[in-house]
Amino acid sequence: MAKKIRIGVVPYMNAKPLIYRLNQHPGSIELSFEVPSLLPAMLKQDQIDAAIIPSIEYFRSGRYAIIPDICISSYEAVESVKIFSRVPIQQIRTAALDKSSLTSCALTKIILHERYHLSPQYTQWDKHDDISQADADAVLVIGDNAMKVSDNGYFTVDLGQAWYEYTGLPFVYAVWVVKKDSRIPGINKLLKDAKEGGMQAVQDLAAIESRRLQLTPERCLRYLTNSIRYNLGAEEIQGLQAFYRYAAALGLAPGGAEIVFNDT
Template sequence: MLRFGAVSYLNTKPLVETLEQRLTDWGTLRLDLPSRLAADLASGDLDVALIPSVEYFRNQSNYAIVSDAAIACRGPVWSVRLLSRVPMPEIRTLALDEGSRTSAAMAQVLLSEMHGIRPQTVPFPIGSDAAELDADAVLMIGDRAMHPPRGTYKEIWDLGDRWCRWTELPFVFAMWVARREVVENSDQLKRIDLALNASRDDGAQCFESIAIREAADQGLTNEDLHRYFAENLHFHLGPGERAGLSLFRKKAEAIGLVPPLPTASNPNA
């Protein structure tokens, strides 16, 4: 039995809609926090996991991307925002949502590239109030970004929109990854790939029903959540997404957020 893990966030729902049924008799699925999934994949407690791109970068020589199902955006993403009380070039302190390391790296890369700044970072704990933070700017993801707090902000960035405008490439938040030894057998790799892609395709046909099921708990209307899945998110890892992933890795490495890639490794493996 192969052990699969996926992040337990709203944006993952379309990717795992029918996955448990497709893994019957040969795999199990566990939903958990991104940091736990990354740790368990690295330790061997999981065989395949949907992990944030930054976590993939941190152990890339030992990992292989096993599906073209992914969580990405090709424009505004809505659920990842940077809110600043000062003009962006004047940010000195940045509070980072503890729920996402990839979005935290994305924010720092954009501020470095677009304004040449490296703010001091402080935590923005889950469950805390942005108004109580003594920071120039705050990174919010998920529900907190979709319902930003009222306050005096000089600038608000949708980070998906900023990345895509700046790079003219998509941004990849997470993808399905396995330890290389797990997929040395080509038949096993094909079986994994088919199951993950089929579940993604099933989910794409179920945006409306997923929205009806999940919207109330998120404080969203069915229409808003359906639009989020259909317009803000992109679930295919195509050539443009791989190019965006490679550029993100290069820029994150340049400012010390991920370790250097061994020369022999292929960033798109």
């Protein structure tokens, strides 16, 4: 019996179009759901064979190859990566970061430093459902939770919008990767076909997610078709490279990293 391909995925709505069709291969694919920050360690320890990982972790590691043509990105507002602040943004002195997302934490530091010229004290935050209890001026919230937190009473920054306004480029939050030395025949086609099949089923996915998250089907469909993008094209690669340059300049990633694509 052929060995199953073990694939690590995030549990958020934004990844559902990428993995929806993978559920149709229970005999050959095993899915493991985890928050973004934990998947790189699982891949490093060979607990999984491929994973959606935070883009910052790709540059920090140096051991992965990117699956071509696929990513989780945004062009302007993303809706699901937001800073909620009790004080005007320019007055932020302390910020609590959602520790489940490495890329969004790095993006927060880049946006606050480069665009707002701020270097607040950062702490970690993991009580996603009640940001009012955070002992900080501002809180970073990601994923499905960010879409459910009310803006009322807070100054907010949509980090996808802030990045686009600052750079004019899309922002890439996560990419599919495998280890550079791994050989998984057909993995590129498998994941690309899954993405294309998921996008064909996006209206069904929006209905499913609206029931799970208690959001309207219209909002979920808008999010999956407009806020989030899934093609890793030339502009997305430019955005990824720009993110790396800013991250490296702030000491958030080592120098000398390059984008390498998987060829199987």
